[in-house]
Amino acid sequence: MLNIKNLHVKLEEEDKPILKGVDLTVEAGKVHAIMGPNGSGKSTLSYVLSGRDGYEVTDGSAHLRGADLLGMDPEERAAAGLFLAFQYPVEIPGVGNMTFLRTAVNAQRKARGEEEMDAATFLKEVRARARDLQIDAEMLKRPVNMGFSGGEKKRNEILQMAMLEPRMCILDETDSGLDVDAMKLVADGVNALRSPDRGFLVITHYQRLLDHIVPDVVHIMADGRIVKTGGADLALEVEQNGYADILAEVA
Amino acid sequence: MAAPQVRQDVTEGRLSALAFPQAAGWTLPARQGALARVRAMGLPGRRDEYWRFTDPATLTAAEPQAARLFEPGESAPFSTMDRVQLVFVDGVFDAGASDDPALAGVEISRLAEAQDQDIHWARDIYGVLEAHGQTPVERPLAALNTAFATDGVLIRVTGQASKPVNLVYLHCSETSDAILHHVIRLEQGADLTLLENGPAAARFNKVMEVDVADGAAFHHVRTQGRDHDRRAVTHVFARLGESSTFKSFTMTANGILTRNECIIELTGDNAVAHVAGAAVGDGTFHHDDTVFVTHDAENCESRQVFKKVLRNGATGVFQGKILVQPGAQKTDGYQISQSLLLDEDSQFLAKPELEIYADDVACSHGSTSGAIDEEALFYLRSRGVPKGEATNLLVLSFLAEAIEEIEREEIREEILDRLAAWLERHRS
Ligand SMILES: Nc1ncnc2c1ncn2[C@@H]1O[C@H](COP(=O)(O)OP(=O)(O)OP(=O)(O)O)[C@@H](O)[C@H]1O
Ligand SMILES: [Mg+2]
Numbered sequence: 001m002l003n004i005k006n007l008h009v010k011l012e013e014e015d016k017p018i019l020k021g022v023d024l025t026v027e028a029g030k031v032h033a034i035m036g037p038n039g040s041g042k043s044t045l046s047y048v049l050s051g052r053d054g055y056e057v058t059d060g061s062a063h064l065r066g067a068d069l070l071g072m073d074p075e076e077r078a079a080a081g082l083f084l085a086f087q088y089p090v091e092i093p094g095v096g097n098m099t100f101l102r103t104a105v106n107a108q109r110k111a112r113g114e115e116e117m118d119a120a121t122f123l124k125e126v127r128a129r130a131r132d133l134q135i136d137a138e139m140l141k142r143p144v145n146m147g148f149s150g151g152e153k154k155r156n157e158i159l160q161m162a163m164l165e166p167r168m169c170i171l172d173e174t175d176s177g178l179d180v181d182a183m184k185l186v187a188d189g190v191n192a193l194r195s196p197d198r199g200f201l202v203i204t205h206y207q208r209l210l211d212h213i214v215p216d217v218v219h220i221m222a223d224g225r226i227v228k229t230g231g232a233d234l235a236l237e238v239e240q241n242g243y244a245d246i247l248a249e250v251a
Numbered sequence: 252m253a254a255p256q257v258r259q260d261v262t263e264g265r266l267s268a269l270a271f272p273q274a275a276g277w278t279l280p281a282r283q284g285a286l287a288r289v290r291a292m293g294l295p296g297r298r299d300e301y302w303r304f305t306d307p308a309t310l311t312a313a314e315p316q317a318a319r320l321f322e323p324g325e326s327a328p329f330s331t332m333d334r335v336q337l338v339f340v341d342g343v344f345d346a347g348a349s350d351d352p353a354l355a356g357v358e359i360s361r362l363a364e365a366q367d368q369d370i371h372w373a374r375d376i377y378g379v380l381e382a383h384g385q386t387p388v389e390r391p392l393a394a395l396n397t398a399f400a401t402d403g404v405l406i407r408v409t410g411q412a413s414k415p416v417n418l419v420y421l422h423c424s425e426t427s428d429a430i431l432h433h434v435i436r437l438e439q440g441a442d443l444t445l446l447e448n449g450p451a452a453a454r455f456n457k458v459m460e461v462d463v464a465d466g467a468a469f470h471h472v473r474t475q476g477r478d479h480d481r482r483a484v485t486h487v488f489a490r491l492g493e494s495s496t497f498k499s500f501t502m503t504a505n506g507i508l509t510r511n512e513c514i515i516e517l518t519g520d521n522a523v524a525h526v527a528g529a530a531v532g533d534g535t536f537h538h539d540d541t542v543f544v545t546h547d548a549e550n551c552e553s554r555q556v557f558k559k560v561l562r563n564g565a566t567g568v569f570q571g572k573i574l575v576q577p578g579a580q581k582t583d584g585y586q587i588s589q590s591l592l593l594d595e596d597s598q599f600l601a602k603p604e605l606e607i608y609a610d611d612v613a614c615s616h617g618s619t620s621g622a623i624d625e626e627a628l629f630y631l632r633s634r635g636v637p638k639g640e641a642t643n644l645l646v647l648s649f650l651a652e653a654i655e656e657i658e659r660e661e662i663r664e665e666i667l668d669r670l671a672a673w674l675e676r677h678r679s
Contacts, residue, residue, distance in 0.1 A: 050633050051629075051632070051633070052629050052633075053625070053629070073632065073637075073638065074629060074632035074633045075632045075633075075635050075636060075638065075641075077633075078633055078634055078635035079635050084633055086630070086633075089630075090626050090627055090629075091627075092624075092627045092630065092631070092648065093648060094645075094647070094648025094649065094651040094652075095627075095631075095644050095645070095647075095648045099644070100631070100634070100644070103636050103640065103644065104631070104634035104635050104636050105635075107634075107635045107636045107637060107640065108634075108635035111635065111637075144630075160634060164634065164635065
């Protein structure tokens with residue numbers, strides 16, 4: 001599904017390397033988790049994969065289902081099946097949530113040569129999925145993320161993911177800011193999307209989310225590299241002991 | 252106060268190209284007074300305080316610059332609405348293309364015909380609001396209009412107009428130079444929606460005097476521009492009585508030069524005046540909104556909301572003032588002017604002003620100029636919305652506050668659709 005090889009990334013504006021050779025493969029049907037200290041480069045990895053400006057790839061590659069991600073525009077990556085649930089979802093005054101969602105769904109369908117979703121079907125789908133995530137209809141009428149609480153913004157990311165039905169989902173700290181019940185809802189939303197032809201990369205600091213979304217593989221990122229890879233129990237180890245032991249071990 | 256020589260030359264040059272209408276019936280004294288004002292003030296020059304951002308030379312020249320005709324390739328604005336259309340072609344009334352002006356609660360006549368009648372209600376307004384609006388800021392092109400207007404529409408509303416009146420200005424001659432002057436009087440409690448659209452002429456000078464009596468409501472929506480080369484200077488002079496409402500919205504797309512002045516005086520308590528505009532320009536586009544709102548009475552509200560989207564060297568100008576006179580307590584004044592610059596070649600020049608002589612008022616103003624929000628753009632693109640479409644969504648959201656000033660939903664939707672279509676054609 002997702003193949004990242006020896007990815008080196010620096011900031012465009014300054015000579016500051018951030019990713020220093022990331023190797024990572026997420027297979028279809030699997031959930032991989034990335035944990036790691038603040039500033040280790042987790043969000044940078046997610047941004048570079050989704051095509052945000054400001055970064056320069058100096059070496060390495062990233063492919064999604066065989067297609068070279070790094071040569072594509074962000075919208076092409078989305079149409080190819082990549083989705084990033086942002087660590088900090090963006091507020092867009094003046095653009096209605098529903099307009100935004102519908103434009104996005106249909107833009108992706110159009111890019112893939114599929115038929116657009118008609119208004120009635122769209123409305124039905126959004127309502128059903130919003131209900132599952134306990135997002136009330138009033139919120140959907142507001143401009144994108146405007147006046148949403150931190151947790152509501154995260155739930156809105158999952159709603160978008162559910163509507164867009166991507167092949168590869170990257171979730172950047174979707175659990176931060178969620179209360180216990182909301183975390184359960186979000187996890188249920190993610191689990192509902194788990195399927196043999198979909199991959200997940202879940203960035204998180206806490207084991208709690210991984211109790212609900214049980215990962216197949218856990219990676220530890222430190223200073224721009226994946227320094228350790230293991231099973232679900234690796235997350236437990238981090239939860240109990242922090243990163244000091246792991247970092248000492250690989251140093 | 253004699254104007255300096257250069258100004259006198261420009262003024263006399265312009266006047267010599269015009270024929271003063273001696274047989275103008277009851278408008279004659281007003282026209283003579285206006286001509287005297289023009290000579291005393293002189294036509295504007297670049298060095299005048301309120302013309303620093305907009306060069307008036309092509310507006311004051313003896314002859315108009317030629318303007319190519321433009322085929323927009325879409326239906327005329329408001330054409331799906333039930334309305335009374337009055338059509339002017341290059342400033343000349345076209346009876347054949349116009350509707351029968353009979354409308355319950357509304358008296359409509361033409362300036363060119365009505366001025367020969369012995370007595371007419373418009374006598375108390377024609378040139379009067381314009382003359383009053385010359386202080387504290389001079390508006391010589393409006394006085395020129397009063398003196399030389401060849402035609403116009405006089406509308407007196409006594410009740411609730413059952414449908415809007417639509418003034419349509421067609422442009423068919425590349426060298427036309429039109430001067431129209433409308434007078435509108437809304438009697439107590441009356442209500443009218445006035446629509447205007449069309450490029451009008453190669454050069455268009457239009458004045459509209461609007462007298463809104465106590466409790467009356469005037470809604471005005473116009474679309475202007477379209478023909479890239481056409482030039483226009485327009486003035487709206489409005490006087491508002493107690494508890495009256497005045498709402499005016501202008502959409503401008505294209506047009507090498509537009510100067511829209513709006514001079515509003517709230518003379519009765521509890522009056523409301525909203526004036527708004529959405530302008531989109533690509534390339535040779537210069538758009539100037541110059542607004543002056545005077546609060547004379549208590550507990551009145553005024554809003555100025557102007558948004559401009561500029562690209563490829565387009566220029567936007569906003570000069571807006573709120574003047575709160577002594578005694579105009581509880582005034583609620585709001586003014587915002589914003590531009591969205593889609594590249595570095597475009598510019599926005601703004602001069603927001605507040606002058607307040609009452610102590611119990613709430614007035615706010617803001618002016619900003621900025622580019623597309625890159626974070627928002629990336630967010631949209633990351634969801635699969637192509638860059639051009641995402642940009643247009645953000646542009647429309649930028650314009651939204653101005654468009655929302657249009658009260659009637661069907662008109663608001665139409666304006667939104669037209670702006671979206673324009674953006675689609677001018678996509679990055
Ligand atoms: N645009 C930028 N300008 C300057 N520094 C940046 C920029 N983007 C990332 N960095 C730096 O790169 C490093 C990695 O940042 P990144 O956001 O990827 O970390 P992270 O692993 O997601 O951290 P956290 O767990 O706190 O979310 C940090 O040192 C950060 O300050
Ligand atoms: Mg991060």
